[in-house]
Amino acid sequence: MNVIPAAEQPLRSLWKRHRVYRRRFILAVTMSTINKVADVVPELLIGAAVDVVVRGDASFVGEILGVESRYSQLGWLAAINVVVWIIESASQYVADVLWRGLAQGVEHDLRVEAYDHAQHLDMSWHESRPSGSTLATLNDDVNQLERFLDIGAPAIIQTFLNVVLVGAVFALSSWTLLLFAFTPIPVIVVGSLVFQRRLEPLYDRVREAVSDLSSALSANLAGIATIKAFTAEDRERDRIAAVSTAYRTANTDAIRSSAAFVPLVRMAILAGFTCTLLLGGWAVLRGDLEVGLYSVLVFMTQRLLWPLTDVATVLDLYQRGRASTQRILTLLAVPITVPAGTTVLAKPVQGRIELRGVRAGYADGPDVIHDLDLVVPAGETHAIVGTTGAGKSTLLRLVLRFDDPRAGTIELDGTDIRDLDWDSLRGSMAYVAQDVYMFAGTIADNIAYGRPDATRAEIEAAAEAAAARDFIDATADGFDSWVGERGVTLSGGQRQRLALARALLREPSVLVLDEATSAVDNETEAAIQRSLRVATAGCTALVVAHRLSTVRHAHRIWVLDAGRVAESGTHDDLIAADGAYAALWRVQTGELALDEPSA
Numbered sequence: 367m368n369v370i371p372a373a374e375q376p377l378r379s380l381w382k383r384h385r386v387y388r389r390r391f392i393l394a395v396t397m398s399t400i401n402k403v404a405d406v407v408p409e410l411l412i413g414a415a416v417d418v419v420v421r422g423d424a425s426f427v428g429e430i431l432g433v434e435s436r437y438s439q440l441g442w443l444a445a446i447n448v449v450v451w452i453i454e455s456a457s458q459y460v461a462d463v464l465w466r467g468l469a470q471g472v473e474h475d476l477r478v479e480a481y482d483h484a485q486h487l488d489m490s491w492h493e494s495r496p497s498g499s500t501l502a503t504l505n506d507d508v509n510q511l512e513r514f515l516d517i518g519a520p521a522i523i524q525t526f527l528n529v530v531l532v533g534a535v536f537a538l539s540s541w542t543l544l545l546f547a548f549t550p551i552p553v554i555v556v557g558s559l560v561f562q563r564r565l566e567p568l569y570d571r572v573r574e575a576v577s578d579l580s581s582a583l584s585a586n587l588a589g590i591a592t593i594k595a596f597t598a599e600d601r602e603r604d605r606i607a608a609v610s611t612a613y614r615t616a617n618t619d620a621i622r623s624s625a626a627f628v629p630l631v632r633m634a635i636l637a638g639f640t641c642t643l644l645l646g647g648w649a650v651l652r653g654d655l656e657v658g659l660y661s662v663l664v665f666m667t668q669r670l671l672w673p674l675t676d677v678a679t680v681l682d683l684y685q686r687g688r689a690s691t692q693r694i695l696t697l698l699a700v701p702i703t704v705p706a707g708t709t710v711l712a713k714p715v716q717g718r719i720e721l722r723g724v725r726a727g728y729a730d731g732p733d734v735i736h737d738l739d740l741v742v743p744a745g746e747t748h749a750i751v752g753t754t755g756a757g758k759s760t761l762l763r764l765v766l767r768f769d770d771p772r773a774g775t776i777e778l779d780g781t782d783i784r785d786l787d788w789d790s791l792r793g794s795m796a797y798v799a800q801d802v803y804m805f806a807g808t809i810a811d812n813i814a815y816g817r818p819d820a821t822r823a824e825i826e827a828a829a830e831a832a833a834a835r836d837f838i839d840a841t842a843d844g845f846d847s848w849v850g851e852r853g854v855t856l857s858g859g860q861r862q863r864l865a866l867a868r869a870l871l872r873e874p875s876v877l878v879l880d881e882a883t884s885a886v887d888n889e890t891e892a893a894i895q896r897s898l899r900v901a902t903a904g905c906t907a908l909v910v911a912h913r914l915s916t917v918r919h920a921h922r923i924w925v926l927d928a929g930r931v932a933e934s935g936t937h938d939d940l941i942a943a944d945g946a947y948a949a950l951w952r953v954q955t956g957e958l959a960l961d962e963p964s965a
């Protein structure tokens with residue numbers, strides 16, 4: 367689904383991006399090198415010990431240390447061994463801490479950076495893809511990369527150092543043996559390159575499948591009430607099972623291919639080990655090689671070759687890490703098509719809004735707003751009404767600049783909103799959306815969301831103005847009552863009133879309300895209207911409402927029809943004009959008259 371942005375190797379891009387970690391990376395590599403060197407020494411010491419036992423005074427150790435007694439020579443070797451082990455253990459610990467810290471650091475930075483980028487991306491980008499897919503990148507892909515950095519990268523370096531160090535010992539001892547013991551290496555290197563090419567698309571598929579699974583799961587959990595209400599549990603389980611099967615299949619294919627690499631590595635190792643064993647033994651029998659050195663070389667071959675069986679696992683981790691990094695970098699490369707401008711408006715913002723010749727639509731779809739002209743003078747309350755799908759919410763989204771229009775301009779206080787920085791535009795507005803969102807936290811936290819420094823008295827006043835005070839006081843802990851995720855512990859009307867309180871607390875220059883009181887009863891609605899008239903006395907308000915009674919006092923009412931202004935004026939003007947609005951009003955007042963006796 368994702369377009370791969372750059373031909374560059376994803377992990378190389380990562381190296382370029384995360385310069386701050388380079389020092390730690392070099393330190394970790396240094397520690398791993400010390401560790402590996404210390405790791406090889408005990409084997410050399412065993413060879414030296416065999417040499418002491420077999421050759422006595424003429425031993426290599428005896429000559430170097432100038433010690434004659436074999437007991438003393440062995441004592442020296444034991445002492446050196448202890449020191450080397452201490453160095454080995456200490457460097458192992460430091461290397462582990464450094465690699466893990468590096469992995470955690472890169473993981474943290476990348477996650478925060480990717481999240482921050484995602485939250486700055488346009489609404490239309492978010493709406494065009496399942497949120498579960500973004501979640502999979504921010505969570506799962508970042509974890510995969512961390513696993514590679516934590517386990518895979520040190521393993522690659524250790525294997526490389528192993529080859530170099532053991533190769534050096536072999537080169538100093540016998541070139542023939544070096545040649546034979548190292549025969550598996552080119553086979554393994556070429557094999558990994560071939561396998562890597564084969565594995566790449568397989569792991570890309572695995573990451574796609576993870577994203578699909580994550581999207582399906584998060585969508586289903588969000589819609590759990592609908593699933594239950596329509597007794598669709600079995601159907602949904604089967605659907606999730608199908609997506610999960612696709613993930614399992616993708617993973618099985620990748621694992622099967624990467625596992626096929628293991629036998630190849632093992633056969634190559636067998637060849638190298640057998641060569642050292644036979645050729646080395648024959649050289650000792652011919653008197654061309656010391657017994658001590660022979661034993662060292664046999665140990666060394668073991669040390670060199672067996673860790674190479676892990677190459678398949680490392681390759682697997684690498685491929686997963688690569689595919690995940692690719693997805694993270696793809697997310698980071700998505701351009702922001704609605705970028706902030708730089709103009710700063712003088713505060714307080716007056717709040718005059720003017721739309722001129724605005725044409726707008728979604729993605730590749732047709733226009734839903736056509737050549738719209740609309741002016742809201744500063745301080746006035748204007749209502750947008752019209753049939754469902756007429757483009758009312760779209761218009762509000764344009765004013766908040768969630769999307770840019772396809773043509774025309776929108777101005778706030780005479781400045782094109784495309785030129786304004788976010789603080790001047792959205793910072794001077796407060797918005798109550800059609801589907802109100804509450805965060806997990808207390809009622810007070812949720813009201814203060816738009817102004818975190820608000821005092822408790824200000825929060826309470828805002829709640830009062832939104833007619834929310836009574837129901838808040840009736841809860842067990844009042845303003846400190848816990849609101850569940852998405853506000854599930856509240857009724858629709860309660861959520862709306864909290865959202866309204868949140869907006870009013872911001873003391874905005876422009877209040878944008880999209881069906882903000884659609885879920886409250888008539889009595890509460892009337893109370894809110896009274897408060898709103900006071901609260902919005904000094905600010906511009908743009909209000910979308912279906913219930914016309916809520917907007918009859920607006921300075922101007924704009925009636926939209928299929929993305930065009932059908933008529934506009936005050937309530938009295940429109941009733942007198944006897945057009946679409948008057949017809950709608952008659953229907954609604956008639957309905958209200960029918961409802962009233964039961965209220």
Ligand SMILES: Nc1ncnc2c1ncn2[C@@H]1O[C@H](COP(=O)(O)OP(=O)(O)OP(=O)(O)O)[C@@H](O)[C@H]1O
Binds near residue numbers: 756
């Ligand atoms: N995110 C979106 N992506 C694509 N099309 C959209 C999107 N949101 C709205 N539309 C389309 O744009 C048109 C106008 O929708 P809009 O939500 O602005 O209408 P509305 O007047 O607010 O309707 P309602 O009163 O039902 O809320 C509709 O045809 C709708 O299908």
